[in-house]
Amino acid sequence: MKALEEKILKEGKILGGDVLKVGSFLNQRIDVAFVMQMGEEIARLFEGEKITKIFTIESSGIAIAFAAATKMNVPVVFAKKNKSANVGDDVYTSRVHSFTHGNTYDAVVSKEFLSADDKVLIVDDFLARGNAIHGLIDMVGQSGAELIGAAIAIEKGFQGGGDELREKGLRVESLALIDSMEEGKITFRN
Amino acid sequence: MKALEEKILKEGKILGGDVLKVGSFLNQRIDVAFVMQMGEEIARLFEGEKITKIFTIESSGIAIAFAAATKMNVPVVFAKKNKSANVGDDVYTSRVHSFTHGNTYDAVVSKEFLSADDKVLIVDDFLARGNAIHGLIDMVGQSGAELIGAAIAIEKGFQGGGDELREKGLRVESLALIDSMEEGKITFRN
Numbered sequence A, B: 001m002k003a004l005e006e007k008i009l010k011e012g013k014i015l016g017g018d019v020l021k022v023g024s025f026l027n028q029r030i031d032v033a034f035v036m037q038m039g040e041e042i043a044r045l046f047e048g049e050k051i052t053k054i055f056t057i058e059s060s061g062i063a064i065a066f067a068a069a070t071k072m073n074v075p076v077v078f079a080k081k082n083k084s085a086n087v088g089d090d091v092y093t094s095r096v097h098s099f100t101h102g103n104t105y106d107a108v109v110s111k112e113f114l115s116a117d118d119k120v121l122i123v124d125d126f127l128a129r130g131n132a133i134h135g136l137i138d139m140v141g142q143s144g145a146e147l148i149g150a151a152i153a154i155e156k157g158f159q160g161g162g163d164e165l166r167e168k169g170l171r172v173e174s175l176a177l178i179d180s181m182e183e184g185k186i187t188f189r190n
Helices: A002-011 A032-045 A062-072 A131-143 A161-167 B002-011 B032-045 B062-072 B131-143 B161-167
Strands: A013-015 A019-021 A053-057 A076-082 A091-098 A103-110 A119-127 A146-156 A172-180 B013-015 B019-021 B053-057 B076-082 B091-098 B103-110 B119-127 B146-156 B172-180
Touching: A002 A032, A002 A146, A002 A172, A032 A062, A032 A146, A032 A172, A032 B062, A053 A062, A053 A131, A062 A076, A062 A119, A062 B032, A062 B062, A076 A131, A091 A131, A103 A131, A119 A131, A131 A146, A131 A161, A146 A161, A161 A172, B002 B032, B002 B146, B002 B172, B032 B062, B032 B146, B032 B172, B053 B062, B053 B131, B062 B076, B062 B119, B076 B131, B091 B131, B103 B131, B119 B131, B131 B146, B131 B161, B146 B161, B161 B172
Parallel strands: A053 A076, A053 A119, A119 A146, A146 A172, B053 B076, B053 B119, B119 B146, B146 B172
Antiparallel strands: A013 A019, A076 A103, A091 A103, B013 B019, B076 B103, B091 B103
C-alpha cells in the first residue's frame, strides 16, 4: 500500500534495536481516516473469503482490526495480555514472549468468542519475529476455527517471522513490508 | 441511548463485586456496527464543540474512541498503562489505582500528542469510581489543552465517579447510566 509506505518514510522514526516508531498515526496517536483506508485495503485483499471474525491482540492491533471489521461487517475479537498464569477453564491461552518489551505473557481469549464455525482473519499492526501472531494462531487452532490468513499493517521482513509463516502455507498480507532499515534508511520489498 | 440500555439488559452479565461484563459487544468481542452507532451518538452530543482530539486509555477504550473519532474527523490519542515507574521526560504521566484489577499503574502519553492548542474530549468504555478518568484529566491538565468533556459508554452511577466530576463542572455524557444493579436487576437513570 503505497500511501502507507510514504507515511512510514515521512513520519516513522527508527530507534536502536530495529525499533520503528509509528506512534504518530498507528499507535499512541491514531490517524483515524488513514487507519480506515488501511482497513479498506485489508477488506479488499480478503474479499470473497467469507471471513466471520477478525482476531487481534491488545492494544495497538485494535484500531486497525476495528477499521477492517467495519469494512467487512464482522466482529472483532481481541486477546488480552495476562501477566499472571492464573487463567480459568473457559479461555484459550497461549504463552508469548515479546522481544520488543522483553517480557513473557499469556495471551488469553474467552472460549465463547471463537468457535469451530468461524473463519478467522488475524489482524495486527506489526509483524517482526512473529511471536504474538504465533500465539493468535495457536488460539485459533485450539478453537477449531478455520484460519484464513493474516493481515498486517507493517511487517519487518528482515526479522523473518512473516516469511516463516508463508513457508508454512499461511496467507500473510502486509500493507507495508520493510526489507531493511539499516543506517536509518528504510527499504521496502517490491 | 436506548439501544445500549437494551443491549446491556440482553447481553450484560452481572458478576460479584459490582462487575458488569459486556464482553460480547464492547470488549473482548467488539460488535463493530453497534460501537459505530455509539460513536455517532457521541459525535452528536458534542457537535459544535470544535474538538481537535479524542483522548482515551488502552485497551478497551480504543474501539469506542476510534468510532467517535471517525464521525468527528479527529485523531485518537491513547494513554498506555505502564507498570513500571520508569518513564522519561518526554511524557505526561499520572498514577492510577484500578479497583477492578486491584493494581496501580502509571498512565503515560507522549507530550508530542497533546498540546495547549487542543480541545480534548475524553472517551472511555466504563466510568465507575472514576480513577482512570482522573488520570486522563490530570494529563490533559499537564498539557495545557482545554478539556471539553467526557463521553462514556457505560457509567455505573452508583459508584459515584461521574456525579463527582459533574459537581466539579465537567460535562460528562454517558450513553447508559446505571443507577443500581442490586440482586441481578439493572436500573437505569432517566
